[in-house]
Amino acid sequence: MSAERRYRRLLRWYPEDWRSEHGEVVLGMLLDDADAAGRDGPDAGEVIGLVIGGIAQHTWRRNDRRRTTATALIVAAVLALFYTVTVTWSPSTAYAGFLGPFSNPTVLVASALAVAAGLALAGRTGAARLLAVASVAGLVVLVVAAERSGWMGPGVGVLALLAPPALSGALPPKDVRGVARDAAAATALVVVLLGAGIAASYSALLVELVAPDVPLPAVDLEFAAFAAAAPLLALAARWPLRRRPRPAGAAT
Incomplete structure (x- = not known):
């Protein structure tokens, strides 16, 4: 599996709208870093960091929508x-x-x-x-x-x-x-x-x-x-x- 495909699979941990807006830029940066370090893909630290980051993005969005719900219902x-x-x-x-x-x-x-x-x-x-x-x-x-x-x-x-x-x-x-x-x-x-x-x-x-x-x-x-x-x-x-x-x- 190529480095690009491996990074793309890791970026699927992130929300779809986040990937649409930031995915290609982040992918390019990850590939450049891997190439500069002489790696042919993500190391263990990157894998853990990307997975945690994706989960955090999903959690932030859920919490943000909860705040929106509370605010809108207070207004109503x-x-x-x-x-x-x-x-x-x-x-x-x-x-x-x-x-x-x-x-x-x-x-x-x-x-x-x-x-x-x-x-x-x-x-x-x-x-x-x-x-x-x-x-x-x-x-x-x-x-x-x-x-x-x-x-x-x-x-x-x-x-x-x-x-x-x-x-x-x-x-x-x-x-x-x-x-x-x-x-x-x-x-x-x-x-x-x-x-x-x-x-x-x-x-x-x-x-x-x-x-x-x-x-x-x-x-x-x-x-x-x-x-x-x-x-x-x-x-x-x-x-x-x-x-x-x-x-x-x-x-x-």
Whole structure:
């Protein structure tokens, strides 16, 4: 087996994205060092060092994603609790959809997200991610129920505000650039939803063009905009910015 193939096998201990970015440069340096030392491959020290380095890179990435999960879920929990306290707290009123002193049941979602954030901080990342997904699913159910039953929220805007950080915590990106793209996609989603709400609320002509014979509440247009924009923006946030270069010497 050639020295290049032996070094390539050792570099497989490293994460794929690390190899795509650094693999060829590191391989060249290793081959140059071996040639300068008169060796025809890695010695025992290099083998151990490369294996340990690869495991460390994988561990760092796992820990980094755990930090991303905790941070995103903390953001989601803070936003949910802020909405619950400042918008839904209404102890002196009673109406359809009220839950105790709260004007709608979003307090349940806020509590679940707070627990998920606590689990993430405690290192129970898997449970935190599952609870975050369940929280978003529950919020979707509440939004639909509120719209169909005439509750005082939560509306689609609350879903657009809370779902992106909660899902970013449940399905964390692999690096800082991914976090930035998730944040940009979430911002774009809120902007799209606000635009749809403004158009539906203030443009009777638009509503007539969309459904001239059928009453079309503003919330239905908001739902439609959310359903169309959310998957597209989520895919755009996770789509690779460029094709990964094929390593030199790889099979075609």
